[in-house]
Amino acid sequence: MNTSSQHLQQPLLGVNIDHVATLRQVRGVDYPSPLAAALLCEQAGADGITIHLREDRRHIQDADVYDIAQQLTTRLNLEMAATTEMLAIACEVKPFWVCLVPEKRAELTTEGGLDVVGQITWLTDYISQLHAANIKVSLFIDPDEAQIEAAVACQADAVELHTGAYAEMGLASNTAGQRAELQRIEHAVSHAQLADNKLLINAGHGLSRDNVHAIAQIKGIYELNIGHALIADAVFVGLAQAVTMMKAAMYR
Numbered sequence: 588m589n590t591s592s593q594h595l596q597q598p599l600l601g602v603n604i605d606h607v608a609t610l611r612q613v614r615g616v617d618y619p620s621p622l623a624a625a626l627l628c629e630q631a632g633a634d635g636i637t638i639h640l641r642e643d644r645r646h647i648q649d650a651d652v653y654d655i656a657q658q659l660t661t662r663l664n665l666e667m668a669a670t671t672e673m674l675a676i677a678c679e680v681k682p683f684w685v686c687l688v689p690e691k692r693a694e695l696t697t698e699g700g701l702d703v704v705g706q707i708t709w710l711t712d713y714i715s716q717l718h719a720a721n722i723k724v725s726l727f728i729d730p731d732e733a734q735i736e737a738a739v740a741c742q743a744d745a746v747e748l749h750t751g752a753y754a755e756m757g758l759a760s761n762t763a764g765q766r767a768e769l770q771r772i773e774h775a776v777s778h779a780q781l782a783d784n785k786l787l788i789n790a791g792h793g794l795s796r797d798n799v800h801a802i803a804q805i806k807g808i809y810e811l812n813i814g815h816a817l818i819a820d821a822v823f824v825g826l827a828q829a830v831t832m833m834k835a836a837m838y839r
């Protein structure tokens with residue numbers, strides 16, 4: 588991967604299609620199809636597809652992971668908790684990326700970043716097993732210097748910076764707070780570049796057409812992972828158009 592030139596480009600768009608599966612699971616039926624959604628997003632210009640196989644299987648199911656992995660033409664990013672069960676699945680499916688996230692059963696969505704500092708030994712070993720299966724590993728972390736340094740120490744290939752606090756400040760119309768969170772993310776990107784110039788830097792969570800532009804402008808971000816707001820747009824304009832509109836909002 589030529590990371591140095593990729594860092595200079597505008598960020599790629601990874602589309603998280605978990606909530607297509609949510610819609611299916613709330614009725615216990617077999618539609619809408621996450622696989623069809625993934626392929627449509629790719630045709631519309633998504634640079635990759637993200638799915639989160641949660642321990643409680645609330646949206647994406649095991650069969651979705653296998654089906655999508657087989658048919659994607661871009662890159663699959665499999666989000667998962669760093670558990671033994673998930674390691675076995677990932678090593679069988681062999682997605683291009685695994686993104687390790689913290690997981691709590693009761694949460695509505697991933698609430699905070701992974702505590703890499705507190706579990707360096709476990710994560711270093713876990714990541715080395717994914718590397719042995721030829722899978723690249725990203726760690727979903729808060730935009731925090733110590734977490735970034737720990738991710739580098741664990742030999743992660745990428746970090747995904749949690750943009751949830753930035754997004755929430757915007758929803759609360761807290762402009763000063765949102766500016767501060769943006770600066771925190773900008774600082775984290777610079778720190779990550781200094782810590783390891785081969786580390787890819789992604790970002791995501793809570794991003795929407797309203798707030799994505801400032802994040803997409805940060806030099807050095809490789810990819811943005813966007814789900815909920817894009818799927819919500821798709822309700823009104825269709826999935827392909829929602830992808831087009833998100834890219835337009837990123838690059839405007």
Ligand code: PXP
Pocket residue numbers: 603605639666686688696697727747790791792793794812813814815816
């Ligand atoms: N990145 C990670 C690591 C996530 O866990 C999620 C939510 O599943 C996202 C990005 C996408 O967040 P959202 O659905 O708010 O766009």
